[in-house]
Amino acid sequence: QSVLTQPPSVSGAPGQRVTISCTGSSSNIGAGYDVHWYQQLPGTAPKLLNNVNNNRPSGVPDRFSGSKSGTSASLAIAGLQAEDEADYYCQSYDSGLGDFVFGTGTKVTVL
Amino acid sequence: QVQLRESGPGLVKPSETLSLICTVYGGSISGYYWSWIRQPPGKGLEWIGYVHHRGNTKYNRSLRGRVNISVDTSKNQFSLKMSSVTAADTAVYFCARDFDPFDYWGQGILVTVSS
Helix, strand or coil: CCCEECCCEEEECCCCCEEEEEECCCCCHHHCCCCEEEEECCCCCCEECCCHHHCCCCCCCCCEEEEEECCEEEEEECCCCHHHCEEEEEEEEECCCCEEEEECCEEEEEC | CCEEEEECCCEECCCCCEEEEEEEECCCCCCCEEEEEEECCCCCCEEEEEEECCCCEEECCCCCCCEEEEEEHHHCEEEEEECCCCHHHCEEEEEEECCCCCCEECCCEEEEECC
């Protein structure tokens, strides 16, 4: 059972903007630890979407943007495309556990 | 471009030790931390632990005592050993560079625990 909670699924039509939430607590996101997002296409390894200081690694479109407020974080996907259909995971550090933790994961469906 | 590749047995018997190796291509293992992460079929991701090229380690609290991660700089490899495995350890095991974030990942290897 993860300490970072995400909605199980999010959907949108092509071209729409969707947002995925990642809800944590005062021992992880609320403590100021970075939140990173990963995209996992079916049958493949996760791919990092945002680096330290929320910078995008080379090759990640600027349609993906991360933000953080209080004990929560969000990933926004603008101009949704069919190729964005995947599972998305948030990740941070939890000082209470002393572990690096992943969110529960969100499946994005393009209608 | 750094590439990672996991290798090892795809089937391990209950109570035995799971052993995997991750080989790093296109870059040196020195100067970085190297991690193992797993994903049970149809489920989410779980960080297992990391090793620095100088050998210091950190493990997931829930797996501490069963897991050992080590590095072999001469072969540009690092390895995972997990003892006393059960069916709950059946998962795709990924190796990755660094931690927080994990910036490069291997393709993953499915390890099934079954007699």
